[in-house]
Amino acid sequence: NQDFEVVAxxxxxxxxxxxxxxxxxxxxxVFGEDVLTLETLRQRLSKPxxxxxxxxxxxxxxxxxxxxxxxxxxMKTWAMDKGATHYTHWFxxxxxxxxxxxxxxxxxxxxxxxxxxFSGSELIQAxxxxxxxxxxxxxxTFEARGYTAWDPSSPAFIMRHANGATLxxxxxxxxxxxxxxxxxxxxxxSIEALNKAVVPALNLFDTPVGRVSSSLGxxxxxFLIDEDYFYRRPDLVMTGRTxxxxxxxxxxxxxxHYFGAIPDRVLSFMTDAETQLYALGIPxxxxxxxxxxxxxxIAPIYEQSNVAADHQQLIMQVLRNTARxxxxxxxxxxxxxxxxxxxGKHCNWSMGTDLxxxxxxxxxxxxxxxxxxxxxxxxIKAVDEHQDxxxxxxxxxxxxxxxxxxxxxxxxISIFLGSELTEILDRIAxxxxxxxxxxxxxxxxxxxxxxxxxxxxxRNRTSPFAFTGNKFEFRAVGSSQSISFPITVLNTIVADxxxxxxxxLKAKLADGQDLQSAVGELxxxxxxxxxxxIFNGDGYAEAWHQEAEQERGLLNMRTSLDAIxxxxxxxxxxxxxKYNVLSERELAAxxxxxxxxxxxxxxxxxxxxxxxxxxQIMPAALAYLAELSGIKAGKAASAIxxxxxxxxxxxxxxxxxxxxxxxxxxxxxxxxKAHHMRDHVLPAMQxxxxxxxxxxxxxxxxxxxxxxxxxxxxxx
Ligand code: ADP
Ligand code: MG
Numbered sequence: 175n176q177d178f179e180v181v182a183x184x185x186x187x188x189x190x191x192x193x194x195x196x197x198x199x200x201x202x203x204v205f206g207e208d209v210l211t212l213e214t215l216r217q218r219l220s221k222p223x224x225x226x227x228x229x230x231x232x233x234x235x236x237x238x239x240x241x242x243x244x245x246x247x248x249m250k251t252w253a254m255d256k257g258a259t260h261y262t263h264w265f266x267x268x269x270x271x272x273x274x275x276x277x278x279x280x281x282x283x284x285x286x287x288x289x290x291x292f293s294g295s296e297l298i299q300a301x302x303x304x305x306x307x308x309x310x311x312x313x314x315t316f317e318a319r320g321y322t323a324w325d326p327s328s329p330a331f332i333m334r335h336a337n338g339a340t341l342x343x344x345x346x347x348x349x350x351x352x353x354x355x356x357x358x359x360x361x362x363x364s365i366e367a368l369n370k371a372v373v374p375a376l377n378l379f380d381t382p383v384g385r386v387s388s389s390l391g392x393x394x395x396x397f398l399i400d401e402d403y404f405y406r407r408p409d410l411v412m413t414g415r416t417x418x419x420x421x422x423x424x425x426x427x428x429x430x431h432y433f434g435a436i437p438d439r440v441l442s443f444m445t446d447a448e449t450q451l452y453a454l455g456i457p458x459x460x461x462x463x464x465x466x467x468x469x470x471x472i473a474p475i476y477e478q479s480n481v482a483a484d485h486q487q488l489i490m491q492v493l494r495n496t497a498r499x500x501x502x503x504x505x506x507x508x509x510x511x512x513x514x515x516x517x518g519k520h521c522n523w524s525m526g527t528d529l530x531x532x533x534x535x536x537x538x539x540x541x542x543x544x545x546x547x548x549x550x551x552x553x554i555k556a557v558d559e560h561q562d563x564x565x566x567x568x569x570x571x572x573x574x575x576x577x578x579x580x581x582x583x584x585x586x587i588s589i590f591l592g593s594e595l596t597e598i599l600d601r602i603a604x605x606x607x608x609x610x611x612x613x614x615x616x617x618x619x620x621x622x623x624x625x626x627x628x629x630x631x632x633r634n635r636t637s638p639f640a641f642t643g644n645k646f647e648f649r650a651v652g653s654s655q656s657i658s659f660p661i662t663v664l665n666t667i668v669a670d671x672x673x674x675x676x677x678x679l680k681a682k683l684a685d686g687q688d689l690q691s692a693v694g695e696l697x698x699x700x701x702x703x704x705x706x707x708i709f710n711g712d713g714y715a716e717a718w719h720q721e722a723e724q725e726r727g728l729l730n731m732r733t734s735l736d737a738i739x740x741x742x743x744x745x746x747x748x749x750x751x752k753y754n755v756l757s758e759r760e761l762a763a764x765x766x767x768x769x770x771x772x773x774x775x776x777x778x779x780x781x782x783x784x785x786x787x788x789x790q791i792m793p794a795a796l797a798y799l800a801e802l803s804g805i806k807a808g809k810a811a812s813a814i815x816x817x818x819x820x821x822x823x824x825x826x827x828x829x830x831x832x833x834x835x836x837x838x839x840x841x842x843x844x845x846x847k848a849h850h851m852r853d854h855v856l857p858a859m860q861x862x863x864x865x866x867x868x869x870x871x872x873x874x875x876x877x878x879x880x881x882x883x884x885x886x887x888x889x890x
Contacts, residue, residue: 189382200452208332209455210252217245218248223398231326242294249330250279250292253341256332261292263300264342266357267307268767272487273347275302276340292781297343298324308770310763312353312426319350323490325358331454343483353760357658360755362482364665366824367753371669372525372533375676378683379545383527391476395517396493397468397505398440400889403881404503408790413775414507414654415572417859418791420867421513429754438502440470447496454492456485466515467887476522476645479665483658486519489874490654508656509575511883515577523664524547524645535644541598541607544693548675551700553646554589556565556664556671557639558707561587561729562639562740562750563667564639565649567660569734569768571775571851573652578732583650585637585737586722586730590637590710596710597700602694636713664757675700733746734772735852739845741765769844776851780836783859787829790879791866797823797872818871825865832858868884
């Protein structure tokens with residue numbers, strides 16, 4: 175019986191004892207060990223060379239080719255000292271994952287020598303054969319050239335594997351015509367746009383500043399299941415989610431998993447992964463069990479958003495690789511198991527100066543904090559004006575299974591501000607001013623417990639975009655997606671709102687108004703114009719969906735295709751164009767790729783459903799029927815036969831329909847194909863699944879071809 179076999183495997187996991195580190199060692203020896211820090215470069219470069227590199231890093235001055243050679247040499251010797259044999263330009267194509275093509279530092283020659291080669295030009299630019307990366311029509315096959323260009327603002331690092339190591343150089347990726355083919359380029363452009371918009375605003379408040387950037391901390395949710403189960407589930411292997419599976423007798427209703435004790439095997443895995451992440455200079459901070467059985471979360475401390483986006487990709491990669499060492503598989507899919515919570519990636523976002531000021535920090539007296547009120551208003555304006563873009567930035571076939579199910583924010587974008595801040599804004603709008611009832615302290619009713627200062631608002635798990643004290647948390651982002659585009663959107667829309675509000679503020683000041691009354695008027699007007707986007711109630715409630723759409727006129731793009739359609743709207747072309755984040759062609763290409771990925775994702779799911787149902791589930795049902803038909807007597811045998819036969823017939827019919835839908839094209843254009851997938855293939859898959867899940871409940875376990883939810887979720 176496979177049940178027993180697999181449980182035995184789960185019980186027998188053991189790996190060689192890991193090198194153990196004391197906390198002191200983790201900080202002093204491990205952290206950043208495999209990162210090429212500025213400090214390391216400073217030690218390895220002459221003073222003038224380092225100064226010139228620093229100017230590039232700090233002010234964006236072009237890099238002198240002579241310096242590039244020196245930096246390349248320093249990088250190479252550092253990397254080889256660390257055991258790296260190869261280097262790669264590491265980039266983020268529009269697939270949402272990362273790409274690397276390794277070149278050796280060594281060129282063995284026939285006379286037995288092996289010269290190490292890595293020049294400045296190889297550091298700065300490379301030309302991978304790029305014809306197979308999605309370009310959304312930006313590049314015809316005959317013009318397949320693509321270039322990767324060094325991003326000196328994100329440090330190079332060493333990626334280790336069992337038999338060696340590779341120097342990874344974060345790069346941007348563009349076509350030979352200079353159009354971005356990756357996720358990093360627009361992110362860098364949006365950071366620049368934010369900087370350009372916010373610095374003049376800060377000048378009006380007399381706040382000292384050199385540069386402004388956005389900060390980002392992303393909480394990653396994921397599932398772990400036993401590797402043996404994984405490989406017996408073709409649906410998980412092919413699509414990352416279960417396309418079949420009856421609800422187990424126990425799901426998450428006992429709520430005993432959340433923050434529960436972490437099983438030893440899982441904790442060993444987490445510790446191992448965290449140690450590797452430390453070595454990569456990634457400041458991992460928290461780990462805990464999530465709501466669903468088998469679901470976990472890892473979160474780092476926030477960083478500058480470009481570095482955070484690179485690090486987020488590395489977190490996913492290290493989790494995936496490390497799980498395998500423990501006989502586990504880490505599932506990053508947004509909805510691996512139907513009927514059980516899915517996984518998100520909450521993006522905590524703020525803006526800050528190079529001098530360490532967080533611009534969304536309300537301080538002890540938010541009602542008097544003009545600068546905070548100004549930037550907070552800008553975010554409210556940005557989110558209301560560009561609800562569509564935020565929704566689009568999280569749109570994918572995977573995330574459709576999660577958004578709007580009672581576990582994740584709805585597809586309607588709104589802001590949770592919390593009662594204190596909402597009251598302050600309400601008072602400003604009504605001309606009263608002041609803070610209203612003070613936030614005060616939480617009385618816990620016991621003198622042994624410390625007084626806990628009350629946060630500027632409770633938490634609200636149902637809001638897609640929540641103010642959480644000194645930052646906003648964008649909670650609709652999917653667990654498997656790159657965070658780059660959601661941050662690009664946030665940076666750009668806030669840059670736009672800040673820019674517009676700054677113009678208005680300047681005009682008022684030029685008219686002789688004082689700062690306090692000018693900001694007060696601006697905050698009042700902005701709040702009145704955009705307060706429909708603020709909602710502090712239950713985002714899951716049906717009543718909210720009605721109110722949002724009918725009374726407030728908020729957008730409700732239910733499926734990702736409803737959202738993607740709007741990426742190329744004139745307003746969005748104008749916005750991204752105005753801030754040089756994405757040109758019209760680049761935007762159109764991205765839209766095309768989003769349709770294409772949607773289409774391919776569901777297409778693969780449709781074909782996998784068909785094949786598993788036809789070649790594994792149907793034969794199991796028929797084998798059981800044959801076995802039952804050998805039993806000549808008794809009420810039970812005939813009743814069970816009848817039940818199995820009915821479900822098998824139902825699946826047979828559903829399967830014929832799915833087969834027809836899988837073959838149909840739906841049209842020539844990729845968006846037509848995508849709509850065919852959503853409107854015909856997904857429902858046909860659902861019908862097959864319904865019948866298959868009925869079978870799972872009646873067919874003898876020894877015949878059932880795949881591990882069940884019960885096994886996958888509860889054996890650890
Ligand atoms: P909370 O528990 O209130 O959500 P945490 O401190 O646990 O706050 O933060 C959750 C995530 O938000 C972490 O990744 C954290 O580093 C990040 N975060 C905190 N402050 C900021 C900030 N100013 N900008 C961006 N992210 C932040
Ligand atoms: Mg969380």
